[in-house]
Amino acid sequence: QITLKESGPTLVKPTQTLTLTCTFSGFSLSTSGVGVGWIRQPPGKALEWLALIYWDDDKSYTPSLRTRLTITKDTSKNQVVLTLTNMDPVDTATYYCAHRRTYSPFDMWGQGTMVTVSS
Amino acid sequence: QSVLTQPPSVSGAPGQRVTISCTGSSSNIGAGYDVHWYQQLPGTAPKLLIYDNINRPSGVPDRFSGSKSGSSASLAITGLQAVDEADYYCQSYDSSLVVFGGGTKLTVL
Numbered sequence: 054q055i056t057l058k059e060s061g062p063t064l065v066k067p068t069q070t071l072t073l074t075c076t077f078s079g080f081s082l083s084t085s086g087v088g089v090g091w092i093r094q095p096p097g098k099a100l101e102w103l104a105l106i107y108w109d110d111d112k113s114y115t116p117s118l119r120t121r122l123t124i125t126k127d128t129s130k131n132q133v134v135l136t137l138t139n140m141d142p143v144d145t146a147t148y149y150c151a152h153r154r155t156y157s158p159f160d161m162w163g164q165g166t167m168v169t170v171s172s
Numbered sequence: 173q174s175v176l177t178q179p180p181s182v183s184g185a186p187g188q189r190v191t192i193s194c195t196g197s198s199s200n201i202g203a204g205y206d207v208h209w210y211q212q213l214p215g216t217a218p219k220l221l222i223y224d225n226i227n228r229p230s231g232v233p234d235r236f237s238g239s240k241s242g243s244s245a246s247l248a249i250t251g252l253q254a255v256d257e258a259d260y261y262c263q264s265y266d267s268s269l270v271v272f273g274g275g276t277k278l279t280v281l
Binding site for chain 2: 090092099100101102105113115116149156157158159160161162163164165
């Protein structure tokens with residue numbers, strides 16, 4: 054059974070760096086084809102894909118946030134970490150991590166973690 | 173502005189059939205990329221509803237169906253039930269990057 058859970062701060066100040074951790078079980082990020090993605094959703098708004106990392110350390114980012122995003126993995130800890138620099142109030146959102154395989158859908162999602170950006 | 177365009181809202185009475193469209197372009201759906209659909213019940217994480225245009229994951233009722241033609245895709249829900257009231261999102265790829273639609277709120281009257 055695949056499960057994922059996001060963790061991190063609930064409140065960050067403008068200009069700070071957000072670091073979120075996705076801890077998962079039921080699969081390994083060392084298995085060929087496996088990936089973990091991050092998706093966010095501002096309150097009352099649509100889903101926005103942020104980043105993806107695969108078993109072979111291949112990474113991709115949404116173009117609009119590429120310069121601010123970094124995604125990494127720790128296979129031994131079953132964790133994926135997302136950092137987003139220079140946080141702004143518009144980055145206030147629920148952040149989800151999700152499991153997928155190459156060119157497959159996000160078939161399992163974490164519960165999400167709400168992050169508010171405010172001074 | 174989402175790359176994939178969905179109607180902001182649709183509604184229907186219990187038992188009726190509704191469809192939700194997802195319109196893309198030649199760089200995403202029209203390029204042959206598959207479309208996936210997610211259902212997001214209020215206050216919960218999205219759940220995979222349809223994958224690879226037409227397939228239902230185990231446990232999804234056959235009241236839900238998907239189709240794709242050209243640069244567009246559609247989600248159809250028949251025998252509408254109150255529990256179907258949710259937000260629905262399409263997802264595909266654009267130049268190999270993940271893109272979502274803007275979401276559609278389904279209201280069951």
